[in-house]
Amino acid sequence: MIVKVSDSNIKDAANVYMLSWKESHKEICSAEFIKKHDIEYMTEFIKNKIRNNYDIFIDYDNTKPVGIIGINLLDEEICLLYVHPKEQGKGFGSELLEFALSRCKDPYITVLDTNTKAIDFYKKRGFVPAEKQPEKAEDKQIFERKYVYRSENM
Ligand SMILES: CC(C)(COP(=O)(O)OP(=O)(O)OC[C@H]1O[C@@H](n2cnc3c(N)ncnc32)[C@H](O)[C@@H]1OP(=O)(O)O)[C@@H](O)C(=O)NCCC(=O)NCCS
Structure with a gap:
């Protein structure tokens, strides 16, 4: 089930984002830079996006948070597609992208x-x-x- 990120579920979104971001950036970023991306940093990053005209959505498999995606409401940039490393390859990324595409024109x-x-x-x-x-x-x-x-x- 895909729902909008708000104060009540932002920690779930930040946690999935952190785990997926760290995994996908570990080969290309320094250990120090990776370490900086903790749960507080990711929470603040998502809050900042929401303040700047992005809607962020989170996908739950039953109650388990499995992925996130963002849409810029002004220019329809689709961003922040991050699926939990253990949940990749199961169709959640496709589901999130289809969801975002259905809300955009261009x-x-x-x-x-x-x-x-x-x-x-x-x-x-x-x-x-x-x-x-x-x-x-x-x-x-x-x-x-x-x-x-x-x-x-x-
Ligand atoms: C890119 C990403 C969002 C895709 O999400 P996903 O949930 O794995 O996507 P799906 O399961 O819907 O599809 C993944 C594809 O890889 C294949 N796949 C098979 N095993 C896989 C595995 N272990 N992990 C990932 N993909 C796998 C799937 O079959 C599917 O193939 P297809 O493109 O031929 O249909 C996800 O890998 C991710 O979070 N990556 C890290 C963050 C990232 O790079 N985000 C994009 C930033 S721009």
């Missing part, structure tokens, strides 16, 4: 070029690289690419 996502698993996942579900890509910041080692949704690719 959504986009950005993904790190190194995240090949997520890129394959999004491409299989109708996303293609955007024609206009964000400028690469001088100090950024890893490029974040923008993808737009084209339902005809499904």
